[in-house]
Amino acid sequence: MGRVYNFSAGPSMLPEEVLKRASEEMLDYAQSGQSVMEMSHRSKQFASIIEDAERLVRQNMNIPNDYEVLFLQGGASLQFTMIPMNFLNKSKKADITLTGAWAQKAFEEINRFGTAIVQGSSKDKKFSYLPPINGVTPDADYFHITYNNTIEGTQYHSLPDTGKVPLVADISSGVLSEPLDLTKFDLVYAGAQKNLGPAGVTLVIIKKEFLEKAPDAKDLPPMLSFKLMAEHKSLYNTPPCYSIYIFKLIQEWIIEMGGVDVLYQKNQKKAQLLYDYLDSSPFFYNPVNKEDRSLMNVPFITRIEDPEKAEEVNKTFVKQAEAVGLVNLAGHRSVGGMRASIYNAMPLAGVEKLIDFMHDFEKKYI
Numbered sequence: 165m166g167r168v169y170n171f172s173a174g175p176s177m178l179p180e181e182v183l184k185r186a187s188e189e190m191l192d193y194a195q196s197g198q199s200v201m202e203m204s205h206r207s208k209q210f211a212s213i214i215e216d217a218e219r220l221v222r223q224n225m226n227i228p229n230d231y232e233v234l235f236l237q238g239g240a241s242l243q244f245t246m247i248p249m250n251f252l253n254k255s256k257k258a259d260i261t262l263t264g265a266w267a268q269k270a271f272e273e274i275n276r277f278g279t280a281i282v283q284g285s286s287k288d289k290k291f292s293y294l295p296p297i298n299g300v301t302p303d304a305d306y307f308h309i310t311y312n313n314t315i316e317g318t319q320y321h322s323l324p325d326t327g328k329v330p331l332v333a334d335i336s337s338g339v340l341s342e343p344l345d346l347t348k349f350d351l352v353y354a355g356a357q358k359n360l361g362p363a364g365v366t367l368v369i370i371k372k373e374f375l376e377k378a379p380d381a382k383d384l385p386p387m388l389s390f391k392l393m394a395e396h397k398s399l400y401n402t403p404p405c406y407s408i409y410i411f412k413l414i415q416e417w418i419i420e421m422g423g424v425d426v427l428y429q430k431n432q433k434k435a436q437l438l439y440d441y442l443d444s445s446p447f448f449y450n451p452v453n454k455e456d457r458s459l460m461n462v463p464f465i466t467r468i469e470d471p472e473k474a475e476e477v478n479k480t481f482v483k484q485a486e487a488v489g490l491v492n493l494a495g496h497r498s499v500g501g502m503r504a505s506i507y508n509a510m511p512l513a514g515v516e517k518l519i520d521f522m523h524d525f526e527k528k529y530i
């Protein structure tokens with residue numbers, strides 16, 4: 165079978181060039197006679213992989229020198245826990261905007277260690293928009309946002325002004341899709357399996373001044389201490405070596421593509437094409453507030469009113485799309501409908517093929 169266009173929200177498509185390079189290097193990485201998978205994480209070859217991964221992501225994301233870059237495990241989900249564990253340490257209050265299912269999880273974990281104060285929620289309309297913030301708790305330890313809501317398809321296009329309260333963001337599904345001014349944040353984190361590589365590694369970028377506020381390493385379980393992980397340059401234990409290696413290849417690919425600015429233009433073109441089509445379709449539509457639309461995750465539903473009939477048509481759509489090599493178009497199980505995730509590795513041709521398919525599909529129903 166030829167390669168398909170994979171619209172999954174994650175793990176998602178990786179650039180073919182990266183996969184080819186990895187396959188060429190599979191049996192013998194840099195004349196070591198070994199695969200990266202077999203290599204000691206203390207070897208000089210792996211040391212240079214992880215150093216390059218950091219150097220290149222610093223270049224691609226324009227990460228300031230006063231920020232630490234960490235490669236952790238446990239996915240973005242562990243960050244929901246680890247961040248309150250480390251940073252709810254003064255007032256034990258954190259502000260949060262409730263903008264989707266992942267924000268909800270972050271909210272629950274804050275409440276495990278302290279108090280989450282909801283400063284805006286869009287739960288009333290199925291998280292289909294981004295709420296303005298009600299305010300900022302002056303003594304909050306931090307303010308958490310979900311930058312891009314993968315399931316619901318919304319994204320912050322301007323950041324809430326949190327004044328002196330440190331801004332913390334889950335950027336899992338937005339990372340490297342567009343330029344991001346990191347100086348606005350004290351901490352950002354992202355699971356890798358969207359724009360960064362295979363699952364297994366989690367990128368965390370922390371302002372050093374903020375990191376200072378975390379408890380000393382001895383006061384937390386080692387794997388849950390940001391300070392310990394930073395002291396050990398993410399090599400306290402065996403890191404997810406192969407994921408970090410692919411992460412490095414992705415960073416090289418981004419540079420070859422012309423950098424994040426170029427990817428951003430391509431992403432805008434892809435998203436625009438899809439949203440324009442949805443806005444003009446008599447059959448499908450995007451249920452999200454226009455100003456808050458995500459660049460990476462585009463949910464869509466049909467105008468069929470009967471829920472049973474709609475569900476049946478959704479299933480048919482997903483199945484028929486799959487048959488022509490457009491895979492993973494089902495919406496998240498919690499919201500239903502369809503969703504096209506169009507991360508960096510999705511070519512324009514994939515989006516064009518999807519639109520052609522949708523065009524043909526709708527004809528049968530209108």
Ligand code: PMP
Pocket residue numbers: 173174238239240241242266310312313314315334335336337355356
């Ligand atoms: N946050 C967001 C915005 C996500 O999209 C996801 C996963 N899709 C998660 C958190 C959870 O990530 P993980 O599976 O890496 O724990």
